[in-house]
Amino acid sequence: MELNIKTVDQLTVVEPLGDIDGKTAPTFQDGVLAIIEPGSRILIDMSGVSFMSSAGLRVMLLTHRKATGSEARIVLVGLNENILNSMTATGFINFFTVRNTLDEGREALG
Amino acid sequence: MERIDVHPTHVYQGFRIRSGKPYPFGATLVPGGINFSIFSRHADYCVLVLFNRGAKEPLVEIPFRGMFQKADNKEPVWGEFRTGNVFNMTVLELDHEDLEYAFRMDSNYQSTPRGKPGIHRFDPSRYLMDPYARAIGGRDEWGKLADWADPYQHRARIVFDDFDWEGDRQLEIPMEDLVIYEMHVRGFTRHPSSGVPSAQAGTFSAIREKIPYLKDLGVNCIELMPIFEFDELEHSARDELSEGWARMNYWGYSTVGFFAPKAAYAATGPMKDGTMVADELKNLVKELHKNGIEVILDVVFNHTAEGNEQGPTISYRGIDNATYYMLNEEGYYYNFSGTGNTLNCNNPIVRDMVLDALRYWAAEYHIDGFRFDLASILGRDPWGAPLANPPLLEALAYDPILGKCKLIAEAWDAGGLYQVGSFPAYGRWAEWNGKCRDAIRRFLKGDSAMSGAMSMVVQGSPDLYAGRGPTASINFVTCHDGFTLNDLVSDNEKHNEANGEENRDGANDNNSWNCGWEGPTCELAINELRRRQMKNAVAMLMLSQGVPMILMGDEIARSKLGNNNTYCHDNELNWLDWDLQEKNADLYRFFKNTIAFRIAHPVLRNRDHFQQQDSRNGFASISWHGTQAWRPDWNGNALAFMLSSRANGKADGDNPIYVAMNMHWDALPFELPSPPDNLSWHLSTNTSMPAPQDIYEPGNEPPLENTSSFLVGGRSVAILVAK
Numbered sequence: 001m002e003l004n005i006k007t008v009d010q011l012t013v014v015e016p017l018g019d020i021d022g023k024t025a026p027t028f029q030d031g032v033l034a035i036i037e038p039g040s041r042i043l044i045d046m047s048g049v050s051f052m053s054s055a056g057l058r059v060m061l062l063t064h065r066k067a068t069g070s071e072a073r074i075v076l077v078g079l080n081e082n083i084l085n086s087m088t089a090t091g092f093i094n095f096f097t098v099r100n101t102l103d104e105g106r107e108a109l110g
Numbered sequence: 111m112e113r114i115d116v117h118p119t120h121v122y123q124g125f126r127i128r129s130g131k132p133y134p135f136g137a138t139l140v141p142g143g144i145n146f147s148i149f150s151r152h153a154d155y156c157v158l159v160l161f162n163r164g165a166k167e168p169l170v171e172i173p174f175r176g177m178f179q180k181a182d183n184k185e186p187v188w189g190e191f192r193t194g195n196v197f198n199m200t201v202l203e204l205d206h207e208d209l210e211y212a213f214r215m216d217s218n219y220q221s222t223p224r225g226k227p228g229i230h231r232f233d234p235s236r237y238l239m240d241p242y243a244r245a246i247g248g249r250d251e252w253g254k255l256a257d258w259a260d261p262y263q264h265r266a267r268i269v270f271d272d273f274d275w276e277g278d279r280q281l282e283i284p285m286e287d288l289v290i291y292e293m294h295v296r297g298f299t300r301h302p303s304s305g306v307p308s309a310q311a312g313t314f315s316a317i318r319e320k321i322p323y324l325k326d327l328g329v330n331c332i333e334l335m336p337i338f339e340f341d342e343l344e345h346s347a348r349d350e351l352s353e354g355w356a357r358m359n360y361w362g363y364s365t366v367g368f369f370a371p372k373a374a375y376a377a378t379g380p381m382k383d384g385t386m387v388a389d390e391l392k393n394l395v396k397e398l399h400k401n402g403i404e405v406i407l408d409v410v411f412n413h414t415a416e417g418n419e420q421g422p423t424i425s426y427r428g429i430d431n432a433t434y435y436m437l438n439e440e441g442y443y444y445n446f447s448g449t450g451n452t453l454n455c456n457n458p459i460v461r462d463m464v465l466d467a468l469r470y471w472a473a474e475y476h477i478d479g480f481r482f483d484l485a486s487i488l489g490r491d492p493w494g495a496p497l498a499n500p501p502l503l504e505a506l507a508y509d510p511i512l513g514k515c516k517l518i519a520e521a522w523d524a525g526g527l528y529q530v531g532s533f534p535a536y537g538r539w540a541e542w543n544g545k546c547r548d549a550i551r552r553f554l555k556g557d558s559a560m561s562g563a564m565s566m567v568v569q570g571s572p573d574l575y576a577g578r579g580p581t582a583s584i585n586f587v588t589c590h591d592g593f594t595l596n597d598l599v600s601d602n603e604k605h606n607e608a609n610g611e612e613n614r615d616g617a618n619d620n621n622s623w624n625c626g627w628e629g630p631t632c633e634l635a636i637n638e639l640r641r642r643q644m645k646n647a648v649a650m651l652m653l654s655q656g657v658p659m660i661l662m663g664d665e666i667a668r669s670k671l672g673n674n675n676t677y678c679h680d681n682e683l684n685w686l687d688w689d690l691q692e693k694n695a696d697l698y699r700f701f702k703n704t705i706a707f708r709i710a711h712p713v714l715r716n717r718d719h720f721q722q723q724d725s726r727n728g729f730a731s732i733s734w735h736g737t738q739a740w741r742p743d744w745n746g747n748a749l750a751f752m753l754s755s756r757a758n759g760k761a762d763g764d765n766p767i768y769v770a771m772n773m774h775w776d777a778l779p780f781e782l783p784s785p786p787d788n789l790s791w792h793l794s795t796n797t798s799m800p801a802p803q804d805i806y807e808p809g810n811e812p813p814l815e816n817t818s819s820f821l822v823g824g825r826s827v828a829i830l831v832a833k
Contacts, residue, residue, distance in 0.1 A: 021207060021208075022205050022206070022207035022208065023205060023208075053207055053381070053383050053386070054207065054270065054383050054384075054385035054386040054389060055207050055270070055385075057386075057389075058270070058272070061274070085309060085310070085315075085377060085378075086377075086378045086381065086386060088315070089310070089313075089314070089315035089318075089376070089377045089378050089389075089390045089393065090378065090386060090389035090390050090393050091389070091392075091393035091396065091397070092389075095274075
């Protein structure tokens with residue numbers, strides 16, 4: 001998995017590319033945690049992620065919790081149907097702010 | 111501070127290991143690795159086999175005894191990883207998500223070839239599934255053709271037990287307040303009419319989508335038919351025409367693993383991720399709990415999917431046949447379950463396994479209670495004799511973790527033991543009251559002289575449960591075994607031809623009545639009568655003390671076309687047709703309001719049996735009547751009664767209730783007793799009236815004009831409430 005991180009209009013946009021599973025989860029977590037600062041607004045564009053395992057769900061949640069703990073905000077966009085379904089089935093979806101598109105995600109972050 | 115046991119002591123083919131911990135059994139995530147622990151009393155050699163997920167060839171096979179390398183200097187060293195009869199080893203640095211594991215076992219005891227009777231069945235060539243596997247793959251997608259060339263069919267996986275319950279706990283709804291809805295996970299939403307997206311249809315996730323339906327109906331507990339991992343392909347047969355399955359193990363009363371949820375019941379099953387499947391079921395329980403609905407599991411501990419001596423070796427028989435199964439002296443399997451083998455439940459090892467499994471479901475899945483299939487088997491000793499004080503049943507009753515769980519017995523087995531009313535209860539156990547079912551059915555169809563038997567049902571069967579109270583009685587008219595309610599009033603005989611046994615299977619004593627025509631009919635009068643009988647039945651159930659249970663779909667007149675044993679059909683015979691909700695909206699409304707009436711009136715939900723001396727303003731807590739007030743006929747087919755306080759004499763602000771059940775074919779006038787406290791009678795229910803006059807919402811009952819007498823139609827139930 002690759003992790004592209006860029007700043008667009010004062011938003012941090014994180015683009016993971018590849019699967020997020022037990023093997024790649026630490027890369028994702030380390031990368032995102034490194035950019036979290038109090039008050040930061042982070043958009044995670046998941047459109048480059050085709051598969052997320054239970055370990056992937058967990059690392060997303062841990063990251064999200066650490067972010068909200070530092071008063072940062074995270075919004076997920078571009079989840080594919082499979083990931084959306086598994087997040088819904090397992091209830092992980094309830095912890096996140098999810099939007100369909102980048103624009104909607106930006107709007108949600110204000 | 112770092113633990114010092116995260117470092118290996120031995121190396122085997124590059125895998126870094128150390129001695130493990132014998133407890134807990136199974137595969138457990140520990141710091142730095144996974145601890146594997148498995149019991150066998152009679153094996154003397156054991157190998158841990160690790161696979162990458164789905165691989166036919168193992169990643170490595172690590173013996174629990176043999177030559178290893180020292181971790182520090184790579185010098186050869188002898189090692190043995192065993193404590194007593196438990197093989198245990200910790201393997202470090204494994205990717206638990208991509209891992210499946212098995213064991214191979216061997217012994218000096220003489221082994222037995224498949225097909226022959228014998229005490230020991232060790233076969234070192236076989237991969238054996240861990241009896242404590244928390245997740246099991248191999249049947250990840252329902253009904254998908256298996257790869258029979260794979261030597262490891264049911265594949266143990268690892269579960270990460272860190273679900274975020276957000277404070278959820280078991281609801282602990284008082285037993286007397288439960289209204290149970292028995293359902294099959296797949297059958298509930300598999301039908302295309304369910305409106306659930308096809309990828310989710312028939313899954314745990316889809317039940318979650320239907321919570322609003324369950325809440326609207328008013329039930330506060332769902333009882334799931336077996337959800338422990340089973341093999342739907344067991345005893346299956348292909349249908350050459352449709353290239354689908356003609357028959358399969360649809361109900362799932364045949365356990366492969368007691369600790370693992372059925373992977374193919376999860377929408378996420380096809381992802382082959384054990385933790386994800388567990389998360390999905392946990393999320394369902396959490397959401398049900400948020401909505402005030404408990405979850406009871408129908409658990410099958412009386413036998414396993416390994417069958418008799420002809421059956422497959424999946425796990426138990428290859429690990430320790432003599433421990434796990436009841437065997438006679440020649441090594442044949444006792445068959446008290448009717449399915450080929452009998453789990454040796456009162457062997458101390460097996461007893462602990464059953465306890466461990468139930469504790470796991472209660473602690474890790476927040477399950478509220480358990481219904482034990484063929485529970486009488488759990489009270490037999492290792493040679494099959496019924497025990498006076500069965501250690502397993504006692505242990506379950508006194509278990510600290512199960513301390514608030516509902517324990518419900520199907521108090522009979524296929525070996526002839528019938529213990530309804532006498533199941534060893536230890537103040538905890540309730541029973542599926544099969545006698546209640548038969549009495550309601552016979553009273554309903556107008557058998558003569560049933561009013562006395564029905565009066566016992568109404569009181570929560572004090573004839574069976576004196577000293578245990580009405581909450582020992584799970585009252586039901588229908589369950590998955592037997593006719594649906596619609597078929598109970600539409601068929602005199604079973605119609606099981608589709609099961610492929612020329613209608614020989616299934617029960618013959620159904621106590622059913624077709625109302626004048628066998629099967630579906632266009633005859634208006636017959637259909638009206640059937641509709642009324644269904645309403646009568648649910649009214650009798652909801653008016654009786656004890657714990658009512660209804661069968662999935664009875665509230666909308668689901669039919670199984672007269673088949674009373676649909677264990678093997680993955681089709682419309684078992685799938686709930688949701689279009690019936692609109693078609694039978696009046697019946698649904700009747701069920702809903704009858705349930706609401708029960709919930710609204712504590713006098714219907716006593717914890718204790720009525721004591722005749724209880725009184726309030728001179729009225730007994732229950733008084734009996736007939737067509738004449740205060741003069742019941744105990745040998746007729748009409749019965750009336752009045753409830754005017756709870757069993758403990760407290761009124762609790764509840765209204766007196768009068769019920770007249772006329773199962774005579776003609777209308778009968780019932781003289782009404784005067785209600786206490788200068789109240790007057792209002793009409794709640796009259797099943798002889800068409801909807802919506804058949805039942806009024808609780809609180810909206812209109813007053814009766816004539817309060818001295820009420821004409822109850824033939825085969826009808828009337829309910830009055832005083833206010």
